Amino acid sequence: MRLFLSWKHIISLCFVLLHLSLSIAHATVVPKQHRLLIINSYNEGAPWSQTLITPIMLQTSSIEDVSADLVHINGTFIRNDSLYNQMEEGIFQRYEKNKPDYLVLIGSIAFTLRDRIQKEWGDIPMILIANEDTYAPREYYFTGRSINMADNKVAPLNDIREQYNFTFIETPDMYKETIDMMIRMLPQMKRIIFAADELYQNQRLDRLIHSYIASEYPNIEYERLVGKEENSKQLQEYLLTDDPTTSILFSTWFYERKNLFGSPTLISGDFQLVASSPQPVFALRGAYINKAGFIGGYFYDQAELEKSLTDIIGQMLQGKKLRDIPFVYSKKSYPLVNYAQLKLDGLDADLCPSNTIFLNKPLTFWQKYRWWIISGTILLLSLVVIALIIYLFQRKKIALFSAHNTLVCNMPISYTQAKVAFDEKGEAIDIKYQAGNSLFNNLFTANEENDMNKNSLSQIDCLPRFIKMVFKEKQAITFTHYFKPTHTFYEFIICQSSEKHTIDIFGVDITARNEAENALREINKKLEMTLSVARIIPWRWNLKSNMITCESEQILAHMNFTKEKGSTPQAHIIKASEYFQKMHPEDVERMQQIHKNLVSGKLQHAKEEFRIITEVEGRKFTDWLETNAVVDQYDEQGNPISLVGSLLLITERKRQEKALVTAREKLWNPSG
CATH class of the missing domain: 3.40.50 (Rossmann fold)
Incomplete structure (x- = not known):
């Protein structure tokens, strides 16, 4: 049993080690490079x-x-x-x-x-x-x-x-365009020297350039200077000679020289003498233009080339067959000029082609400070706009203030402003009146004067108390005052101004209104007395709310009608339903029908008599009333919305009529 268990453990251990080795091997696998x-x-x-x-x-x-x-x-x-x-x-x-x-x-x-x-x-x-x-x-x-x-x-x-x-x-050689550029920029040039080494493309360019100059510019001499050790001195002579009639077109300049050990060495430093040349030197390779001494040339667009190259490499790495990708030819090219060298050579930038790209050209004032100028202009325009807005706002504000001032000065309400001084207890001890409008100045004086035609605010004894209430309760106070010297009534409104301890006072002459109200009260009193004596009760029936307003309350007092909300000592409001409930049973149906005929338009006017039954402490009293009713108002659809009329208390008349009938019956029937 022990031997079996040990072999079992050994087999399990082998499987674990195998699994670990496979995991480690899998983890260490690196992708193929x-x-x-x-x-x-x-x-x-x-x-x-x-x-x-x-x-x-x-x-x-x-x-x-x-x-x-x-x-x-x-x-x-x-x-x-x-x-x-x-x-x-x-x-x-x-x-x-x-x-x-x-x-x-x-x-x-x-x-x-x-x-x-x-x-x-x-x-x-x-x-x-x-x-x-x-x-x-x-x-x-x-x-x-x-x-x-x-x-x-x-x-x-x-x-x-x-x-x-x-x-x-x-990557084309733009030799034709470069030669055209040299002819344009160097009007005194009589000879072009093509300095290039013995590489195969320079030998090809030698034939092409010579042929192009001979056909297009036959008056220009052409010379080829081959890049060799024996020609290095001649190159120096051409470069260091100040001859405006001669210009050099540079290609590649590499040649072989054996060192001290007899091994071939590539020489490439001769072209550095270009930096010391007093005359313009053009190049067929764009990479030379950033080096000192070279003025420029005509070249393909490097950015376009790099983009095409990276795109094709990307497709190649993705597995695309390159034989299926079309050849890429240069589409963009431009003249490139080293501006600093142009100025050192004393050439005019206006002679360069119109589409020339300048290297090392100092920034113009606009290019150098354009963002400052744009920002400053925007800021200045913003300030001008803000100033204009403020000006228009102030102008409008002044116009509104002027209109307000004119309104205040000319309004049919007396107005003044006063500065109030308070003591430690908060009592108003001094009132200094400031500006007032024309009406106030014509009608009032701030202090007591001998002018009998003007009212004095100092005559208002309760004014300090009202002013204290205004500041304490933070709300306007309205009161009426009678000026005995001028026999006038004024209603004043006092409110707190926006300035500290300052009040605004408005006054309205209500003498005429007061007299009219007094006259109206006298008329109403006389009318009420007349109606009371005549036992006539005016009423209005609101058909929407079914409320009846009777305007002679004392006449109805003994009938115990419930006073509904809104009733006053002069007007008694009752429900129409209660009105019909108190009606004598024999009269209810007839009066309801008359009411329906008025509402439906069958009747324009109604005059009827009916009885009201009032119960007081278990005893019932009957009053006779005579009513006159007409339709008062209609809505937009032509339906009546209110009735008006009068009630005449005819109980005594009915009693007399009954007595008269009884006496007459006795007279005609004595035995009865």
């Missing part, structure tokens, strides 16, 4: 090739599974088959074990390796960046080749498009 190889036909010191290499390195550095490598062919050294074979073997031996997955070929000489590449590395994608879309035998690209080598050996790249997985990006 893809290699992108850049083969530069020129040397590592050539600045124009660096402008192509740098964006490729930056693009691939951000991609985790792609690494970029670089090899320089140094085409200046390749002068024969032996040197070419040595270069070729060196490249393929170096990458024998680390074969690249992608290729970027800078310069046509690198493209001559295409068959060996296909044989050794397979049909890998290649991007060719060159001056022209042609190919030729490898000896065509040798440095120092025979100048008479026929161009008929050159063929279009499209002819071999299907044989190789590649595409092409053009």
Whole structure:
């Protein structure tokens, strides 16, 4: 049993170790690295090739599974088959074990390796960046080749498009445009010296430039200065001679010199003498323009080239066949001038082409301070707008104040303002009247004076008490005062002003209103007395609320009608339902029908007699009433909304009529 358990534990332990080893192996697996190889036909010191290499390195550095490598062919050294074979073997031996997955070929000489590449590395994608879309035998690209080598050996790249997985990006030499630019900017020029080394493209450019000048500018002399050690002194002489009739067009200037150990060395420093040249020096390579001494030239758009290059590399890394991608040709170009060198050479910027891009040009006052100017202008305009708004607002405010002042001065209400002084107890001890309107000044005096035609506010004894209430209760006070000297009544409103311890006083002459109210009260009193004596009760029946308002309360007092909300000593409001309840049963149906006929429009006027039964302490009393009724108001639909009329108390008359009938019956029937 123990032996069985031990073997079981051993087997379990083996499975655990196997699982751990597989997990560790899985964790340590790294993704496969893809290699992108850049083969530069020129040397590592050539600045124009660096402008192509740098964006490729930056693009691939951000991609985790792609690494970029670089090899320089140094085409200046390749002068024969032996040197070419040595270069070729060196490249393929170096990458024998680390074969690249992608290729970027800078310069046509690198493209001559295409068959060996296909044989050794397979049909890998290649991007060719060159001056022209042609190919030729490898000896065509040798440095120092025979100048008479026929161009008929050159063929279009499209002819071999299907044989190789590649595409092409053009970096053209803008020699025609640069020569036109030189002719325009240097009107005194009689001779152009083309300074260039023995690279194959310079030999080609020599023939093209010579042919173009001969056909377009036959009065201009042309000279070719080849980049060799024996020509370095002549280059110095041309560069240091101040001759306005001669100008130099610079291409590449590299040549071979053996060092003390007998090994070949690439010389490239002669062109630095350009910085000391007193005459303008133009270039066919845009990378030279930022270097001292070079004034400018005509070049393709570097940004357009870099964008095309990075786009195609992106497609290549995604696995797209490059033979399916169309060739890319330069579409944008422009003249480029070093403004600082232009001024050192004493040339006029107006002679440059209209679309010239200037390097190192000092900023104009506008360019240097435009954001300050724009910000300042916006700020200034904002201040002007704000000032204008304030001005218009103040103007409107002044106009409103003027209108307000005119209104206050001319309004039919007396107005004044007063400053109040208080003692420690809060009592008003001094009132200083300030400005008042014209009506106030005509009718009132602030203090007691002998003018009998004016009222004095000092006559109002309760004024300090009212002022104290205004400040204490924080609300306006209204009161009426009678001025005995002028026999006038005034209603005053006192309110707190916006200023501290200041009040506004408004006064209205209500003498006429007071007299009218007194007269009305006398008339109402007389009318009420008349109605009371005549036992006539005016009434109004609101058909919407079914409330009846009787305007002679004392006549109805003994009938014990309930006083509804809104009743006053002069008016008694009762419910219509209670009105019919107190009616004699024999009269109810008849009076309700008359009411319906009035409401429906069948009757315009009604005069009826009916009885009201009042119960007091168990005893019932009957009053006879005579009513007159008409429709008073109608709504928008033409329906009656109120009735008006009168009630006449005819109880005594009915009693007399009954007595008269009884006496008459006795007279005619004595035995009865």
